[in-house]
Amino acid sequence: MIRTVISDLGRVVLWFDNAIFLRKLADGAGKPFEDVKAAVHGDLELLRRFDAGAVTPCAFFERVTGLVGADISYEAFFEMYNDIFSLNAPAVDLLASVKAAGCKTLLLSNTDPERFAFVRRRFPEVLFFDHYVLSYELKLLKPDPAIYLAAARLADTSPRECVFIDDMEENVKGAVDAGLVGIHYMPTTDLAAELKKLGLRF
Numbered sequence: 001m002i003r004t005v006i007s008d009l010g011r012v013v014l015w016f017d018n019a020i021f022l023r024k025l026a027d028g029a030g031k032p033f034e035d036v037k038a039a040v041h042g043d044l045e046l047l048r049r050f051d052a053g054a055v056t057p058c059a060f061f062e063r064v065t066g067l068v069g070a071d072i073s074y075e076a077f078f079e080m081y082n083d084i085f086s087l088n089a090p091a092v093d094l095l096a097s098v099k100a101a102g103c104k105t106l107l108l109s110n111t112d113p114e115r116f117a118f119v120r121r122r123f124p125e126v127l128f129f130d131h132y133v134l135s136y137e138l139k140l141l142k143p144d145p146a147i148y149l150a151a152a153r154l155a156d157t158s159p160r161e162c163v164f165i166d167d168m169e170e171n172v173k174g175a176v177d178a179g180l181v182g183i184h185y186m187p188t189t190d191l192a193a194e195l196k197k198l199g200l201r202f
Contacts, residue, residue, distance in 0.1 A: 002181065002198045004157040005098050006133070006148075009109035011167035012185050013092055013126050014085040014119065024080040029070035039067045050112045053136035057114050082118035087125070091185075094192055094202075096128050101202035104155045108133040108164070110142050131155065142166070143174025152180070163198055165191070 010016045019037075026036040040047075046063055049055045055063075061077050064070075070077070099105040107129040109116070113136055120127065133151040140147040152159045159179035166172050172182035183194050195202070 002103070002161055002163050002195075002200055004104040004106065004152070004155040004162040005095065005195070005200070006106045006108050006151050006155075006162055006164045006175075006180070007091075007095055007129075008142075008164075008166040008168075008171065008185070009107055009111060009119070010085075011088075012165055013088060013095070013107065014123065015088050016085045018084060020084045021081050025064075025068060025070060025077075028072045028076065028080065029065075029068045031068060031070075036068045040064060043067060048141060051110045051135045052141050053113075053139045057112070060112070060114075078114050078118075082115050083122075085119065085123065087123060091191060092126055094195075097202045098195065098200060099128060099130070101200075103200060103202070104131075104157065105129045106131045106133055106151050106155055108142070108147065108151050110135040112136050142168075142171040143177075145174060145178035148175045148178040148180055163195070 007013060022037050022040060023033055026033040029036060046055065050060045061074050065072060065077060095105055111134055116134060131154045133147065133154060135141050138147060138150055148164060149159060152162050155162065163181040163183060164172065164175035165183045165185050167185050169184055172184045176182040181198060185191065
């Protein structure tokens with residue numbers, strides 16, 4: 001019996017496209033897009049460390065602008081960096097219905113303080129979850145099993161009574177390895193049908 005639904009943020013609740021940021025950054029730096037993309041993607045560990053709460057926003061700003069040679073302000077940088085999201089209204093409405101039917105709902109995301117603060121400001125309609133499990137706060141990243149178990153504890157639910165929804169197979173596998181049920185979400189996924197297969201009624 002599933003009692004708790006745990007959802008990823010990016011490409012489930014909100015669509016996002018990091019290329020939007022990279023194009024704006026390239027324009028701000030006066031550099032070719034492909035050069036900026038290669039420079040930023042050449043240090044993906046920096047992005048992971050930012051999501052894990054191991055790098056401050058100031059240090060992240062300095063490192064990325066240094067990598068691409070961009071002379072832009074802190075405020076302008078994070079305006080570019082954050083504004084990459086759009087609402088996945090059907091998924092939001094569905095998850096809100098699941099909560100309204102009496103099921104616990106949690107949001108679990110690999111994210112950083114700047115982007116999540118932006119989401120709170122720009123998309124208040126997604127802030128209906130019972131709890132928020134954020135990588136930068138817990139200093140844990142998916143697919144580490146510990147982050148899924150932390151979510152289950154926060155929900156006061158056993159892992160086997162939780163379903164986790166994510167767009168990345170490796171993250172779903174991490175949840176399943178931790179004892180949760182997993183749903184790999186894609187744009188073509190009938191999420192309502194998948195949840196109803198698990199016995200949820202909403």
